[in-house]
Structure formats: structure tokens, C-alpha cells
Amino acid sequence: MNTLFPIFVKLDQLQTLIVGGGYVGLEKLTAVLANSPDAPVTLVAPEIRAEIHELAKQHQAVTLVVATYRPDFLDGKDIVIVGTNDKEVNRQVQADCKARKILVNVADTPPLCDFYLSSVVKKGDLKIAISTNGKSPTFAKRFREVLEEMLPDSLQETLDNLTAIRKQLTGDFQAKMDRLNEITNVLK
């Protein structure tokens, strides 16, 4: 049973720290910015890949720090993603986060994660997050591609129309809900 509880987090309003500036750091920073381009993210590592420098240039709210991890990097942080090539460092960051009640993801160590990243399907304002409970990230990626292919671009128009109708509807909560259920019945 997949007991993970999915939520959609407003990273724009939170402070994120990524520890590690290699392939994993790049992958996670890319995932964050693809969803939340203006999120304030600090990435710390003694060596930072050129692609990460490129990304940081395109996203004003990203700060790169060339340094080895120290616990004070956690000051003021809400969420941490760690993926260095030093397992001891990863474990230390995780322990420091737990002590401060900061949510932490250790990229290649599921048991140490408070949350997992998901595969994300996007069609305009519609966003679908996929989890395989850590069983197969590759399946999640492929299934994302299938759904992306399947969903029509006109979905955004549908959502915009429904927003307009939703704003115009009068009556009590139940009446509005009944009307919206009726209108969207065609989607089934």
C-alpha cells in the first residue's frame, strides 16, 4: 500500500536548500524550477556543475554557495534536498534536518526521506503528480510521458471556462456544487 500523502507545496513561499552540485543536484534543482521558477533556492557544494550555474543565471531567486555543507546552512530553511556523493554527509544533513524538524529528501536513500519527488504531468494549470511508492521511478517517468501525450492542449480552455462559470454562479454552496458537477459530467 502506498501510504504517501500527496500535497502541492508553494515553494515560492518557502526556503529550499539543495546540498550537492553534481548530477543529482542538477536533476533536483531542475525539477524544482520546472514547477516553481521563482522559488528561493540555495544550492551548496564545493564543486558545482556548469549547468547549475547556467540555471542560476536564469532564475534570480537561486543562490549558489561554493562551500562544503555546514549545519548553519540550515538556518531559515523549510525544505532540504540532499544528494552529495558522500553518504556520511548525506546522513549528517538528514540527522541535522530531523533535529530541526526540517523536511528532508535524501535523493538515493528512500528510508531517510520525509518526502519523495514525483513525476509531474503538466497541461496548463492542470498538474498531476505520479508516485510509484519508490518502486520504479522509470515507470513514473514513462507514465508521465503517456499522460502528457494523452491530454489535449485544449484542457486549459476548459479550465478557464470553468473558472469563469465558477465565479458567475450564485446561490449557496450546495447549489454551486450541483451545477458544477452537472456541467463537468460530460468529462466522464
Ligand SMILES: C[C@@]1(CC(=O)O)c2cc3[nH]c(cc4nc(cc5[nH]c(cc(n2)[C@H]1CCC(=O)O)[C@@](C)(CC(=O)O)[C@@H]5CCC(=O)O)C(CC(=O)O)=C4CCC(=O)O)c(CCC(=O)O)c3CC(=O)O
Ligand atoms: C524514492 C525516490 C526518492 C526521491 O529521489 O525523491 C527515488 C529514488 C531513487 N531513484 C533512483 C533512480 C532513478 N530515478 C530516476 C528518475 C526520477 N526519480 C524520481 C523520484 C524518486 N526517486 C523517488 C520515488 C518516486 C516514485 O515513487 O516513483 C523522479 C520521479 C522525480 C525527480 O527526481 O525529480 C524522477 C523521474 C522524473 C521524470 O522524468 O518524470 C531515474 C530515471 C531517469 O533519471 O531517467 C532513475 C534510474 C533508473 C531507475 O532506477 O529507475 C534510485 C536508484 C539509485 C541507484 O541505483 O543508485 C533511487 C533510490 C532507490 O530506489 O533506492
Ligand SMILES: NC(=O)C1=CN([C@@H]2O[C@H](COP(=O)(O)OP(=O)(O)OC[C@H]3O[C@@H](n4cnc5c(N)ncnc54)[C@H](O)[C@@H]3O)[C@@H](O)[C@H]2O)C=CC1
Ligand atoms: N547521477 C545520478 O543520476 C545518480 C546518482 N546517485 C548517487 O547519488 C550520489 C550523487 O551523485 P552525483 O550527483 O552524480 O555525484 P557527483 O559526483 O556528480 O556530485 C557530487 C556533488 O556532491 C558535492 N559534495 C561532496 N561533498 C560535499 C559536502 N560535504 N557538502 C556539499 N556538497 C558536497 C560535490 O561537490 C558535488 O557537487 C552518488 O553517491 C551517486 O551514487 C544515485 C542515483 C542516480
